[in-house]
Amino acid sequence: TSNASGNWNNSSVWTPTGIPSASDNVTITSGKTININVTSSCSSLTINTGGTVNFSNVISCTISGTLSVSGTITGSSTGSFTTFRMEIPSGVIANIGRSSISVTDSLIISGSYNITNVTGTKTFANLLLKTGGDWTNTGSAAAPFTITGDMIFYDGSSIKGNNTSNITINGDLICKAGIGYADIGRCNLTVNGLTEIYGSLRFIITTGGTKTFNGGITINPEGELDNTVGLDLFINGNIQNNGSWNDASGNV
Numbered sequence: 001t002s003n004a005s006g007n008w009n010n011s012s013v014w015t016p017t018g019i020p021s022a023s024d025n026v027t028i029t030s031g032k033t034i035n036i037n038v039t040s041s042c043s044s045l046t047i048n049t050g051g052t053v054n055f056s057n058v059i060s061c062t063i064s065g066t067l068s069v070s071g072t073i074t075g076s077s078t079g080s081f082t083t084f085r086m087e088i089p090s091g092v093i094a095n096i097g098r099s100s101i102s103v104t105d106s107l108i109i110s111g112s113y114n115i116t117n118v119t120g121t122k123t124f125a126n127l128l129l130k131t132g133g134d135w136t137n138t139g140s141a142a143a144p145f146t147i148t149g150d151m152i153f154y155d156g157s158s159i160k161g162n163n164t165s166n167i168t169i170n171g172d173l174i175c176k177a178g179i180g181y182a183d184i185g186r187c188n189l190t191v192n193g194l195t196e197i198y199g200s201l202r203f204i205i206t207t208g209g210t211k212t213f214n215g216g217i218t219i220n221p222e223g224e225l226d227n228t229v230g231l232d233l234f235i236n237g238n239i240q241n242n243g244s245w246n247d248a249s250g251n252v
Contacts, residue, residue: 002032002051009038022064028053028071036061036079045083047071049092055079055099067103069094070111078120086124088113090132109133109157115165118143125149126171129157129182137161137186150174150193153182153201160185164209169193172215175201181226184211191215197223197243203231210234219243 006013008020013034020026022041028034030050037056044065047053055075063083070089073081074097082102088094090110100120107113110130115137126149129135134157137143142164150171155178159165165187173191175182177199184201186208194215199222203211206229216237219225223243227233230247 001027002029002034005033007035007037007056008040022062025065030071044068047073047094067101069096071095073097073099073101074117075099080120088133090130109135112136115139115143115161122146123148127151129153129159131155131157134158134160135165137163137165139163142166142188144168147171153177153199155180155182155199158183158185158204159187159189160204162186164188172196173213175199175223177201178222194218194237196220197225200224200226202226203229205229206231213237216240219245 001015003015004013011018020042024042025044026042027046028051030048033052035054035056039059041062045063046068049070051071053073055077058077060080066085067083068087070092072095080100085105086103086107088109088111092111093114095114095116097117098119101122103124106126107124108128110133113135118139118141122145124147127147131154144166147169151169152174154176167187167189169191172193173195175197181200181202183204185204188209190212192214195213195217197219212234214236218240221242225245227247
């Protein structure tokens with residue numbers, strides 16, 4: 001646990017005294033900034049609200065368990081995290097700045113994943129936008145992301161922002177919003193797998209990105225696709241509508 005700001009390899013900034021090792025669970029506390037200045041590893045890394053991790057060199061930090069972010073990731077250089085799982089807890093805003101992140105299992109967003117800087121690559125095996133979770137790009141440019149597996153939306157989840165996120169899903173897009181809507185706003189979205197709608201999926205803006213579905217769309221009996229904003233959809237596959245498709249003037 002951090003007791004002061006400083007470099008990762010400075011043993012005096014940690015309690016108990018010592019440099020974190022691959023078996024340690026590391027916590028960055030509020031008001032503390034830890035500079036990752038050497039290649040490092042740990043079992044888990046938790047960045048509390050008000051805490052900051054800063055990459056001061058182009059180096060890597062490997063996490064065998066979970067990277068939990070309620071604070072800030074940034075860098076004067078583009079360092080990289082490789083982690084099994086990444087979590088954004090409910091009720092927090094995680095500010096994700098200059099960095100590369102590779103998640104081999106799942107990114108689970110229950111709070112707000114706020115993109116503040118687009119430098120660095122972001123690759124996730126799967127992405128779960130949980131109830132009330134949001135993906136927001138407040139950076140100054142388009143932000144590229146690759147999801148090698150599936151992306152799942154739940155009630156009240158959303159993609160939004162001042163700038164466009166470029167999101168490529170190589171697996172399936174699955175909507176499980178059963179009570180409220182899951183909203184898709186400003187982004188270039190490409191789904192190479194099947195889009196399966198079990199709940200209510202809604203497009204909320206007609207500008208700010210194209211939406212391409214290369215694996216087709218299946219709307220299940222309990223599903224609803226709401227495109228009353230009239231967004232043009234590019235579908236390179238079959239459409240199977242067993243539920244509800246509400247459209248305005250958009251083209252397919």
